[in-house]
Amino acid sequence: DAKTTQPNSMESNEEEPVHLPCNHSTISGTDYIHWYRQLPSQGPEYVIHGLTSNVNNRMASLAIAEDRKSSTLILHRATLRDAAVYYCIPRGWGNFGNEKLTFGTGTRLTIIP
Amino acid sequence: DTAVSQTPKYLVTQMGNDKSIKCEQNLGHDTMYWYKQDSKKFLKIMFSYNNKELIINETVPNRFSPKSPDKAHLNLHINSLELGDSAVYFCASSQVETSGGYTDTQYFGPGTRLTVL
Numbered sequence: 001d002a003k004t005t006q007p008n009s010m011e012s013n014e015e016e017p018v019h020l021p022c023n024h025s026t027i028s029g030t031d032y033i034h035w036y037r038q039l040p041s042q043g044p045e046y047v048i049h050g051l052t053s054n055v056n057n058r059m060a061s062l063a064i065a066e067d068r069k070s071s072t073l074i075l076h077r078a079t080l081r082d083a084a085v086y087y088c089i090p091r092g093w094g095n096f097g098n099e100k101l102t103f104g105t106g107t108r109l110t111i112i113p
Numbered sequence: 114d115t116a117v118s119q120t121p122k123y124l125v126t127q128m129g130n131d132k133s134i135k136c137e138q139n140l141g142h143d144t145m146y147w148y149k150q151d152s153k154k155f156l157k158i159m160f161s162y163n164n165k166e167l168i169i170n171e172t173v174p175n176r177f178s179p180k181s182p183d184k185a186h187l188n189l190h191i192n193s194l195e196l197g198d199s200a201v202y203f204c205a206s207s208q209v210e211t212s213g214g215y216t217d218t219q220y221f222g223p224g225t226r227l228t229v230l
Contacts, residue, residue: 038156041224043203043223046218091216099144099168099209100169
């Protein structure tokens, strides 16, 4: 599994955009980049994933560097409900034997009202 | 309807007891998982089942025995509970997506907080 580096914590004001960075310099060419988040006292929740191109969905945008060694999760307008620990997870694939999610320490995002 | 459900939500028991945690998913997924989150909030895979067959066993002690009676259920039985087993246990399920690539999205249950006294 590729190693990831994320800031331990970040703060953002409510209703402002948030950019959560992740370095994954050892990522392999076939690894997808997944982002999950864990709200307080809840199970992890899928946010977004991508391979090479930038991706958008209703929750967030994912910007992937051209060399794929880093990515940035973008929350366009943070709300209090977005306060959570965000995990960046490069994922390999292997014959139904390697679909596990390997969680790192993630970034704890605090939203300031 | 809850996509991935777990019972019980809280479990408090004495050392040495045997207990079970149940998990059910109504998403029609082929793969189910158990993860453990320890007191330091570190989340780690324990087991994975695909179509009722064990796929991943991450060096978990033999006291932990998963059982998958069908694709929608993956239960976790723990024998001779120890203090170190205290944690939050999360069940998850997923289905391979092949459109636009080959990956999956995992859906997690709400967790079961196990406390061993």
